[in-house]
Amino acid sequence: MNLRVLGCSGSIALDNRTTCFQLDERILVDAGTGVGDLTLDEMAGIDHILLSHSHLDHVLGIPLLADSVMQHRLSRPDFRPIQVHGLPETLEALRAHLFNNIIWPDFTRLPSRERPIIELVPFQIGERLELAxxxxxxxxxxxxxxxxxxxxxxxxxxxxxxxxxxxNPALWERLRGRAIAQLVIETAFSDEERALAEISRHLSPSMLAEELEQLDLDCDTSIAITHVKPGEMAAVTGQLAELDIRVPVFALTRGERYRF
Ligand SMILES: [Zn+2]
Ligand SMILES: [Zn+2]
Known part of the structure; x- marks a missing residue:
């Protein structure tokens, strides 16, 4: 699988894009501002968008992408809608707050109800999807x-x-015994803001270390942090270096590509 890091920042600033990963040619995982680094042809080739949750930094690229590629996709003889996959609550939030004809036109019914450019497809925790x-x-x-x-x-x-x-103890339970090539784990805040991280259900470096203790890490696993707030990168990486973590941890960078 080819992974392209289009966005891995917790918010925006020059050269910072919010979360978006491209898997091979046709799949996006989250659709933050990183979507804007795709060419129009690359965008038109996206058939599936998987959403982790409804927050704006992860979904704001969807309505704009739909707008950019609609005519291009409709002109193809093998037209298919772009499938947006998420938890039922996430998809309901998109319907109520994004595709509501106020913030943006309802692309789940455009250009027509019968042939929309966006199709919302629910999944559940634990489900295994076969896509592209x-x-x-x-x-x-x-x-x-x-x-x-x-x-x-x-x-x-x-x-x-x-x-x-x-x-997230449920995640570590689920991953026990699996061979992990790369773990991309969020670390949104520095330790000075640990209290804020706890309230907003994010991680800081010391919390990350506590999480990694619960995983049987093999030294072949690459651990990459993501979603660091712009302006906090130096503090976060400095604090990570001070912690006694058994495996090397590095910060993902926009534009990186990996093959697994
Ligand atoms: Zn969030
Ligand atoms: Zn976020």
Whole structure:
């Protein structure tokens, strides 16, 4: 599987894009501002968007992407809607607050009810999806709104993305004994803001260390942090270096590509 990091920041600033990962050609995991780094042709090739939760930094690219590619996709003889996959509560939030004809037109009914550009497809925690040649498992997360993470089965082991989450023992339970090629785990705040991280159900470096203690890590697993707030990167990486974590942890960078 080819992974392209289009966005891995907790918010925006010059050169910072919010969460968006491209898996091979046709799948996006979350659709933050990183979507804007795709060319129009690359956007038109996206058939599936998997959402970890409803927060704006993860969904705001969907309505704009739909607008950008609608005519292009409709002109194809093999037209199919873009499937947006999420928990039922996440999809309901998109309907109520994004595709509500106030914030944005309802692209789940455009250009017509019979042939819309966006199709909302619910999944449940624990479900395994077969999409565009990949097997993707929906993993538990613990955030301020219903949320999930994802695991993708690759020839090198599992690629795991935690989504936005606070402490998440259910995830470590589910991953026990699995070969993990890369764990992408959020670390939104520095330790100075640990109290804020706890209230908003995110992680800080010391919380990350406590989480990793619960996982049998093999030294082949690459651990990458994501969703660091712009302006906090130096504090977060400095604090990570001070902690006694058994495996190297590094911060993902926008534009990176990996093959698993
Ligand atoms: Zn969130
Ligand atoms: Zn977020």
């Amino acid at each position: 040649g990949l097997t993707i498992e929906v993993l538990p997360a613990h955030h301020t709104v219903p949320a999930c993470g994802f695991g993708v089965d690759t020839p090198s082991g599992w690629w795991i993305y935690t989504g936005d989450t606070g402490p």
